[in-house]
Amino acid sequence: MGVSLMATELFFGTASFADPCQFDLQTLALKSGTVTRISGDGVIISDGTDVILPEALLPYARLNQILKVKGLAGTKEKQFWAVAVILANDDAVCPNVGDVRRGAHPGSNVYDVIIGGVRPTPPL
Numbered sequence: 001m002g003v004s005l006m007a008t009e010l011f012f013g014t015a016s017f018a019d020p021c022q023f024d025l026q027t028l029a030l031k032s033g034t035v036t037r038i039s040g041d042g043v044i045i046s047d048g049t050d051v052i053l054p055e056a057l058l059p060y061a062r063l064n065q066i067l068k069v070k071g072l073a074g075t076k077e078k079q080f081w082a083v084a085v086i087l088a089n090d091d092a093v094c095p096n097v098g099d100v101r102r103g104a105h106p107g108s109n110v111y112d113v114i115i116g117g118v119r120p121t122p123p124l
Helices: 002-012 055-060 110-115
Strands: 018-020 029-039 040-047 051-053 066-075 079-085 092-093
Touching: 018 055, 029 051, 029 079, 055 079, 055 092
Parallel strands: 051 079
Antiparallel strands: 018 092, 029 040, 029 066, 040 051, 066 079, 079 092
């Protein structure tokens, strides 16, 4: 495993891999369909929905194959933000910790600057 991982990184740069999910997927919506096109940020499935996939989940999407994902559905457009891919044996895979981008969150100094233009006071 370690040698193949090193070889992959040597030829393709830093790679993103999926891991088993570490959180509850029961409350997330399920979306499934045949992949008809590859888009810039994921795939388009047979009902016209743009399924947005994190980089680590892209290898699970194949043209003319059924893709089953759990995630969040858009309210105004036919978009679906996938959080996990459901495999044929009903196991779920999610992006690994290294692939998940963390941004500003409410209560953080950066969030205050982005939302309210408030500059936090530097710690003493």
